[in-house]
Amino acid sequence: MKSFTIQEINALLKGDLIGTTNQIISGLEQLENANFNQISFIGNSRYVPLWQTSNACAVIVSNNIKIESKENCAIIKVKNADLAMAKLLEIYSPEPPQFEVEIHPTAVIDETATIGAGCKIGANCYVGKNVVLGEGVILYPNVTIFDETIIGNNTTIWSGTVIRERCEIGNNCIFHTNVSIGADGFGYRPSEDGRGLTKIPHIGNVIIGNSVEIGANSSVDRAKFSSTIIGDGCKIDNLVQIAHNCVLGRSCIMAGSSGLAGSVTLGDGVVIGGASSIKDHVTIHSGAVVGGGSGVMGDVAPGKTVVGYPATDARDMFRQWVALKKLAKS
Amino acid sequence: MKSFTIQEINALLKGDLIGTTNQIISGLEQLENANFNQISFIGNSRYVPLWQTSNACAVIVSNNIKIESKENCAIIKVKNADLAMAKLLEIYSPEPPQFEVEIHPTAVIDETATIGAGCKIGANCYVGKNVVLGEGVILYPNVTIFDETIIGNNTTIWSGTVIRERCEIGNNCIFHTNVSIGADGFGYRPSEDGRGLTKIPHIGNVIIGNSVEIGANSSVDRAKFSSTIIGDGCKIDNLVQIAHNCVLGRSCIMAGSSGLAGSVTLGDGVVIGGASSIKDHVTIHSGAVVGGGSGVMGDVAPGKTVVGYPATDARDMFRQWVALKKLAKS
Amino acid sequence: MKSFTIQEINALLKGDLIGTTNQIISGLEQLENANFNQISFIGNSRYVPLWQTSNACAVIVSNNIKIESKENCAIIKVKNADLAMAKLLEIYSPEPPQFEVEIHPTAVIDETATIGAGCKIGANCYVGKNVVLGEGVILYPNVTIFDETIIGNNTTIWSGTVIRERCEIGNNCIFHTNVSIGADGFGYRPSEDGRGLTKIPHIGNVIIGNSVEIGANSSVDRAKFSSTIIGDGCKIDNLVQIAHNCVLGRSCIMAGSSGLAGSVTLGDGVVIGGASSIKDHVTIHSGAVVGGGSGVMGDVAPGKTVVGYPATDARDMFRQWVALKKLAKS
Numbered sequence: 001m002k003s004f005t006i007q008e009i010n011a012l013l014k015g016d017l018i019g020t021t022n023q024i025i026s027g028l029e030q031l032e033n034a035n036f037n038q039i040s041f042i043g044n045s046r047y048v049p050l051w052q053t054s055n056a057c058a059v060i061v062s063n064n065i066k067i068e069s070k071e072n073c074a075i076i077k078v079k080n081a082d083l084a085m086a087k088l089l090e091i092y093s094p095e096p097p098q099f100e101v102e103i104h105p106t107a108v109i110d111e112t113a114t115i116g117a118g119c120k121i122g123a124n125c126y127v128g129k130n131v132v133l134g135e136g137v138i139l140y141p142n143v144t145i146f147d148e149t150i151i152g153n154n155t156t157i158w159s160g161t162v163i164r165e166r167c168e169i170g171n172n173c174i175f176h177t178n179v180s181i182g183a184d185g186f187g188y189r190p191s192e193d194g195r196g197l198t199k200i201p202h203i204g205n206v207i208i209g210n211s212v213e214i215g216a217n218s219s220v221d222r223a224k225f226s227s228t229i230i231g232d233g234c235k236i237d238n239l240v241q242i243a244h245n246c247v248l249g250r251s252c253i254m255a256g257s258s259g260l261a262g263s264v265t266l267g268d269g270v271v272i273g274g275a276s277s278i279k280d281h282v283t284i285h286s287g288a289v290v291g292g293g294s295g296v297m298g299d300v301a302p303g304k305t306v307v308g309y310p311a312t313d314a315r316d317m318f319r320q321w322v323a324l325k326k327l328a329k330s
Numbered sequence: 331m332k333s334f335t336i337q338e339i340n341a342l343l344k345g346d347l348i349g350t351t352n353q354i355i356s357g358l359e360q361l362e363n364a365n366f367n368q369i370s371f372i373g374n375s376r377y378v379p380l381w382q383t384s385n386a387c388a389v390i391v392s393n394n395i396k397i398e399s400k401e402n403c404a405i406i407k408v409k410n411a412d413l414a415m416a417k418l419l420e421i422y423s424p425e426p427p428q429f430e431v432e433i434h435p436t437a438v439i440d441e442t443a444t445i446g447a448g449c450k451i452g453a454n455c456y457v458g459k460n461v462v463l464g465e466g467v468i469l470y471p472n473v474t475i476f477d478e479t480i481i482g483n484n485t486t487i488w489s490g491t492v493i494r495e496r497c498e499i500g501n502n503c504i505f506h507t508n509v510s511i512g513a514d515g516f517g518y519r520p521s522e523d524g525r526g527l528t529k530i531p532h533i534g535n536v537i538i539g540n541s542v543e544i545g546a547n548s549s550v551d552r553a554k555f556s557s558t559i560i561g562d563g564c565k566i567d568n569l570v571q572i573a574h575n576c577v578l579g580r581s582c583i584m585a586g587s588s589g590l591a592g593s594v595t596l597g598d599g600v601v602i603g604g605a606s607s608i609k610d611h612v613t614i615h616s617g618a619v620v621g622g623g624s625g626v627m628g629d630v631a632p633g634k635t636v637v638g639y640p641a642t643d644a645r646d647m648f649r650q651w652v653a654l655k656k657l658a659k660s
Numbered sequence: 661m662k663s664f665t666i667q668e669i670n671a672l673l674k675g676d677l678i679g680t681t682n683q684i685i686s687g688l689e690q691l692e693n694a695n696f697n698q699i700s701f702i703g704n705s706r707y708v709p710l711w712q713t714s715n716a717c718a719v720i721v722s723n724n725i726k727i728e729s730k731e732n733c734a735i736i737k738v739k740n741a742d743l744a745m746a747k748l749l750e751i752y753s754p755e756p757p758q759f760e761v762e763i764h765p766t767a768v769i770d771e772t773a774t775i776g777a778g779c780k781i782g783a784n785c786y787v788g789k790n791v792v793l794g795e796g797v798i799l800y801p802n803v804t805i806f807d808e809t810i811i812g813n814n815t816t817i818w819s820g821t822v823i824r825e826r827c828e829i830g831n832n833c834i835f836h837t838n839v840s841i842g843a844d845g846f847g848y849r850p851s852e853d854g855r856g857l858t859k860i861p862h863i864g865n866v867i868i869g870n871s872v873e874i875g876a877n878s879s880v881d882r883a884k885f886s887s888t889i890i891g892d893g894c895k896i897d898n899l900v901q902i903a904h905n906c907v908l909g910r911s912c913i914m915a916g917s918s919g920l921a922g923s924v925t926l927g928d929g930v931v932i933g934g935a936s937s938i939k940d941h942v943t944i945h946s947g948a949v950v951g952g953g954s955g956v957m958g959d960v961a962p963g964k965t966v967v968g969y970p971a972t973d974a975r976d977m978f979r980q981w982v983a984l985k986k987l988a989k990s
Binding site: 545 | 786
């Protein structure tokens with residue numbers, strides 16, 4: 001466990017130190033649960049009362065919040081306590097799991113694959129024909145990468161994840177556990193005898209930009225033709241479905257259990273709330289926000305916030321909810 | 331296949347045997363599908379008519395249900411036919427998949443790991459540094475356990491499941507296939523240049539109590555700091571998302587495809603219906619029930635039942651649905 | 661990359677060729693993105709204007725759509741441009757990932773397993789006791805098949821997928837990555853001391869018919885007793901949950917992130933829209949359609965379309981939405 005003095009922490013945060021503590025600070029914790037060698041934080045004034053009874057030896061507080069000092073305790077005033085906390089998490093971050101050897105002898109790596117300098121490949125991984133791994137790529141145990149796929153520098157792939165053939169992955173990406181990239185899209189045509197369905201081949205691929213993170217057990221399907229595209233900086237949570245031929249711009253956010261049907265387009269900076277689903281061929285323009293649990297049936301204008309099912313301008317939908325409540329009581 | 335006489339079954343169930351059968355009973359089945367050497371059950375009087383035409387040689391019936399006997403067939407009257415059926419499933423339960431050898435030679439186990447007595451570890455598993463497995467832990471093939479994780483006695487982990495580093499798992503738990511435990515929580519802050527998002531490290535872990543069951547393809551994220559906690563006896567179904575810093579009390583139930591956003595708190599005995607989602611930072615107090623398909627936006631009082639989107643007291647919501655139906659017809 | 665002349669393509673599609681092109685056509689692409697050696701298609705007249713500015717050297721157009729020819733470009737008129745496009749995808753389809761050896765030496769295959777002629781088994785697979793693989797079965801790396809399971813001819817199973825013991829899988833099926841088949845159903849009874857829940861054993865299995873496709877990260881639970889059944893020709897998308905004892909007829913479609921609770925019955929040709937959920941014990945009769953994002957609480961009559969939450973006849977539900985919108989504005 002790493003530990004720091006209050007002075008070291010204050011120097012990192014470039015804050016104003018009020019009072020001091022001699023404790024060596026070994027971590028951070030909420031006010032209610034902190035012990036004497038932990039630091040806490042207050043980003044909202046409603047948590048101030050918890051400071052009086054907290055065991056934390058120090059607290060980081062946003063400048064606009066009034067707080068009283070306590071004996072033998074330190075207060076660090078900063079512009080934004082939440083951001084300061086995120087910075088502290090970085091310095092307290094423990095080392096990720098280590099590799100005994102760079103390339104584990106049980107990994108099966110095709111002789112035609114190109115493995116960049118500094119790559120680490122764990123036990124029982126499979127790396128197919130003509131795969132190209134950039135520099136510093138980490139494959140934890142039990143990862144499967146299929147033929148012709150290209151993975152950029154410093155991308156990390158956790159166990160159980162499978163990336164299918166001919167996909168292109170950028171630099172500095174993180175794929176969490178049990179992710180599926182590049183499975184066939186979901187498309188069928190009536191069979192010749194009219195009695196069933198015939199699979200439409202999906203001959204495209206998935207292209208993922210730089211600094212993309214994809215959560216555990218999520219899936220991104222390959223395109224029917226051309227590519228399913230996830231732009232630079234997109235952050236995808238767990239159990240998210242992204243169907244064939246979707247195109248996501250830069251820095252979109254999709255929260256847990258949400259999903260895009262086929263050929264959905266997201267602009268830049270779109271936010272999709274948890275458990276929301278978007279109908280096929282819909283476009284959600286840049287800066288738009290879809291509230292959690294919504295079902296989006298049509299295009300959403302830039303910067304607009306929609307919510308509900310079918311998803312509607314948020315203020316209109318709130319009015320509908322209020323009107324219905326009133327109606328039921330009348 | 332195991333088989334029992336009607337007398338053996340009646341003794342187990344401590345029921346009242348009416349009539350008898352000479353059949354050796356080799357299993358249980360619904361009335362419509364049963365054959366002569368199977369036993370069936372009736373827990374609801376509407377199924378009584380099926381008894382006359384069923385091929386089953388015996389039937390277990392709740393005491394409060396009237397039923398006529400048939401020649402060469404047996405009826406066992408019990409307090410609760412559903413519970414009796416559950417007991418029968420136990421005695422008819424086949425052996426789980428067997429291990430040829432206790433520790434398969436293809437499993438990669440770090441030399442610093444502690445493996446309790448009677449553990450079984452299947453082909454191609456990975457067990458990292460300083461992992462501690464209690465006694466009688468079963469890892470089926472292709473399981474991945476990362477560094478410093480501790481797993482209690484008699485816990486069973488099915489194939490494809492990945493448990494990340496520094497997690498703590500109790501005794502007698504069951505993790506089904508392709509589960510993800512301890513992936514990073516979903517948290518970002520605006521990047522310094524204001525043009526993207528920077529990952530917030532998640533340095534906490536996941537703590538899971540005793541007798542917890544987690545369904546196939548579900549995920550439980552590690553905490554930002556401190557722990558994501560799942561209390562003793564919780565039962566989590568398939569494709570469920572539990573985000574970072576959630577805290578579940580004892581014996582909560584989450585049905586399939588449901589999800590908790592970050593920092594949700596569930597009391598004891600909370601029931602979350604299938605495909606429901608709960609907004610971040612919401613508290614659902616002990617004994618509360620969330621109906622299937624709901625979207626919960628705010629706290630739920632103890633013992634209360636809510637349903638719909640946004641989730642509301644069930645009776646109020648039913649009134650809203652009725653009122654809207656009436657309005658649309660007027 | 662495969663390539664064809666316009667004459668070869670026209671012969672395959674049995675279309676009417678208008679104009680011609682000397683380009684060797686190496687693939688297909690949307691009008692906006694196509695380059696000179698690609699062919700595009702128009703199945704809806706609103707895309708006709710894109711043809712004038714497209715770089716595509718050829719376009720496939722449905723007979724009923726009016727379009728003007730361009731110099732050095734070809735037009736192929738067909739009955740249905742979408743179906744023609746699906747046929748083209750077949751001829752342009754690249755080879756799937758190849759196997760260096762038929763049975764990879766790192767695969768762990770129990771000596772009691774039966775492996776049909778022409779099977780291919782990838783690195784680090786596990787095949788348990790008495791498993792029977794028909795002819796031409798393909799297991800990509802890191803697949804796990806448990807004891808006594810039977811898999812039909814020419815079925816393909818992608819990496820990360822786990823099929824539990826005693827399941828029966830038909831011919832010509834495709835299981836995508838990280839699928840879970842045969843995990844225990846979700847069922848408990850109050851424990852004897854009344855303070856918790858006791859697991860109900862699930863001693864049944866999963867039976868899957870011929871030509872069934874199951875998407876990435878989906879799960880199908882085994883039955884409490886008897887079988888969870890998926891009929892011939894069903895197509896299941898990604899992240900779909902099918903609970904214990906569900907019975908699906910022939911050629912049902914379940915789109916992404918949808919789910920069936922326990923003991924749901926689907927007739928033949930039922931369509932379940934994306935992100936929809938169906939309550940336990942509900943029957944959805946043949947030919948019925950459930951719109952995306954719906955929550956179905958009760959039985960659905962044959963051929964009927966329902967939508968919304970709780971799901972209602974589609975026309976009635978649209979009227980409700982309109983009425984509510986009007987009410988909120990009044």
